[in-house]
Amino acid sequence: xxxxxxxxxxxLFASIFTSNILLANFLGMCSFISISKDMQSSNGLGxxxxxxxxxxxxxxxxxxxMVLVPLGLVYLRYIIFIIxxxxxxxITEMVIDRVSPKLYITLGIFLxxxxxxxxxxxxxxFMEIREYSFTQSLxxxxxxxxxWWLAIMLLSAIRxxxxxxxxxxxxxxxxxxxxxxGFMAMAFIGFGGMLPVQ
Amino acid sequence: xxSAAAPGPILRENLWTNNPIxxxxxxxxxxxxxxxxxxxxxxxxxxxxxxxxxxxxxVAIMKSLIPRKVRMMVQTLIIASYVIVVDIILRAYVxxxxxxxxxxxxxxxxxxxxxxRAEAFAQSNRPLISMWxxxxxxxxxxxVLLSIALIRELLGFGSLFGYQVMxxxxxxxxxxxxPPSAFFVLGIIIWxxxxxxxxxxxxx
Numbered sequence: 001x002x003x004x005x006x007x008x009x010x011x012l013f014a015s016i017f018t019s020n021i022l023l024a025n026f027l028g029m030c031s032f033i034s035i036s037k038d039m040q041s042s043n044g045l046g047x048x049x050x051x052x053x054x055x056x057x058x059x060x061x062x063x064x065x066m067v068l069v070p071l072g073l074v075y076l077r078y079i080i081f082i083i084x085x086x087x088x089x090x091i092t093e094m095v096i097d098r099v100s101p102k103l104y105i106t107l108g109i110f111l112x113x114x115x116x117x118x119x120x121x122x123x124x125x126f127m128e129i130r131e132y133s134f135t136q137s138l139x140x141x142x143x144x145x146x147x148w149w150l151a152i153m154l155l156s157a158i159r160x161x162x163x164x165x166x167x168x169x170x171x172x173x174x175x176x177x178x179x180x181x182g183f184m185a186m187a188f189i190g191f192g193g194m195l196p197v198q
Numbered sequence: 199x200x201s202a203a204a205p206g207p208i209l210r211e212n213l214w215t216n217n218p219i220x221x222x223x224x225x226x227x228x229x230x231x232x233x234x235x236x237x238x239x240x241x242x243x244x245x246x247x248x249x250x251x252x253x254x255x256x257v258a259i260m261k262s263l264i265p266r267k268v269r270m271m272v273q274t275l276i277i278a279s280y281v282i283v284v285d286i287i288l289r290a291y292v293x294x295x296x297x298x299x300x301x302x303x304x305x306x307x308x309x310x311x312x313x314x315r316a317e318a319f320a321q322s323n324r325p326l327i328s329m330w331x332x333x334x335x336x337x338x339x340x341x342v343l344l345s346i347a348l349i350r351e352l353l354g355f356g357s358l359f360g361y362q363v364m365x366x367x368x369x370x371x372x373x374x375x376x377p378p379s380a381f382f383v384l385g386i387i388i389w390x391x392x393x394x395x396x397x398x399x400x401x402x
Contacts, residue, residue, distance in 0.1 A: 024377050026230040030310045075286065078304050079278045086271065115274075118308040125301035170393035175385050182381030189377060 008139045015143030021119050022151045023185035025126075028119030032152055033177055035110075042156040043149075045110045050145030052114050053123055056088050057141025060124040061134050081124045086115045119148055154184060205330055212334035215395070219342045219388070230346075230380045232302055236359050239347035241288065241295050245303060247336030249280045250312050254332030256280075257320040273316050274307065281306050311339060342391075346383045350374045 006014075021027050028049070035045050060081050068074050093111045097104045114120060123144050127137045158180055167176050219226060232238040256276050257264075264272045285303050288296040296303070306312070315335050320328040351357060354374030356364035373379050 026226065026377065026380065027305070029226050029230070075282060078282055078285070078307055079275060082274055082278055082307060086274070116308050116310060116313065118305050121308050122301060122305055125304050129300055168389070168393075170396055171385075171389045175388040175392065177385075178381050178388060179385035182378045182385060185378035185381055 006136070008135065011136060012139050012143040015140050016147040016150065017188055018191050020147040020151055020185075020188050021122065021144040022148050023181070023188045025122060027122040028117050028148055031113055031117055032148075032155070032181075033174060036152050036156040036159055036177070039153070039156045039160070041110070042152045044106045045113070046145075046149030046152050048107045048110045048114055049117060049119065049148050050142070052085075052089055052092060052111075053120055053141045053145035053148070054138065055092065055141075056085050056120055057123050057127055057137045057144075058134070059088060060084055061127060061132070061137040064128055065134075077128065078121075081121055082115075085120050085124070089115050119144065151184065151188075155181065158184075205327070208327070208331050209334045212331065213338045213341065217338040217342065217391070219339060219384075226384065230343075230384065231377070232299055233343055233347040233380055233383075234350050234354060234375055235298075236344070236347045236351050238295060238298055239343050241292060242299060242302065243336070243340035243343055245281075245284045245288065246306055246309065246312075246339060247333055249277060249284055249306055250315060250332035250336040251329045252280045252332075253277050253312055253316055254320040255325055255329040257316045258323060258325040258328035261321055269321075270313075270317075273313055277312055277316075278307050311335060342384075342387060345387060346380060349383050350379060354379070 015021065019025070022029070022032060031045065035041050063080060063084055064074075064077060068077055068080060073080075089111050093104075096107060096111075123141055127140055132140055155177070159177060162176055162180060171179075232242045253273070253276055257273060260272075260276075281304060284306070285296070288299070288303060312332075315332055319331045323331070348358070351359075352364070353371045356362060356368045356370050371379075
């Protein structure tokens with residue numbers, strides 16, 4: 001295996017900003033658009049996504065390189081990744097419930113949503129395609145989560161303002177939100193030349 | 199959602215009045231990224247149509263065998279199995295496009311529309327009509343993505359399906375090749391779609 005030649009700090013910044021998983025790769029849009037109506041929920045979901053992304057990217061790396069590759073079962077990776085993610089979400093839910101009931105109230109309802117969040121599976125697949133090493137995968141998972149969190153917080157703040165604006169009736173709701181995301185994507189990707197991730 | 203289980207109304211509902219992208223902006227994650235080239239979009243959406251049809255068929259056949267409590271997980275596994283089949287077929291027959299699509303074929307699994315249709319329609323309907331429902335929902339999705347890809351490839355590269363159609367003096371719009379334009383084009387298409395629907399008097 002030959003991990004790509006990118007050091008950890010640029011990788012972290014690239015995955016948060018210039019290659020933001022949401023704005024550059026379109027992953028995790030479904031819950032992004034529906035949840036970003038409310039700032040507090042956005043914060044909770046962002047936190048949960050970051051946590052689960054960090055954990056699953058490491059775990060899926062171990063499963064992929066220690067189990068699937070030696071056994072020659074690489075073609076089963078989609079199923080295995082999804083199972084790992086679903087069980088990770090379940091375990092996280094139980095641990096949080098036990099350790100901090102207060103945090104559970106904030107995060108609890110969002111955790112089940114995460115299993116079908118494309119960003120989680122996407123990070124695992126990118127990590128496999130780009131052949132990241134274990135530490136690179138962890139950093140990439142963490143950075144992508146933070147980037148997602150940042151993006152959803154920013155969007156929910158912008159949406160609060162946009163709601164009050166004179167938007168044409170047919171453009172209200174999803175239409176204007178998607179266009180807002182487009183502007184955010186431009187701002188984030190604008191610095192892309194400084195930090196190439198691939 | 200109307201419970202009319204006739205092929206005609208289902209087609210119309212899934213392609214237009216209840217189009218998943220217009221109404222809920224669902225399931226765009228796995229596919230927006232491939233809309234910069236028409237060829238990729240066609241392959242990708244055909245894959246989605248196939249996976250949706252087969253998933254709905256399987257779920258409808260097996261619905262009495264699946265315990266209610268674990269049905270989400272079972273549905274996900276059914277979807278994942280079909281995606282693996284599609285992935286292997288793409289790798290075998292169109293290896294170049296498969297490489298360009300990269301992780302996005304695998305991400306069909308987390309496409310919310312597929313699970314949504316399996317849950318909302320296939321759980322309570324007969325197999326063949328469920329398959330039809332899945333395929334038409336996929337086509338509604340295909341229609342929107344193809345129109346995005348058409349605009350993006352035409353303005354971004356000056357070509358359609360890889361053939362140059364714009365005159366040589368045409369300056370390609372670089373922005374159309376980059377990710378933000380997918381959002382802009384999608385937003386505008388949703389706008390147009392909703393405006394037409396409102397004029398028709400359909401509940402928007």
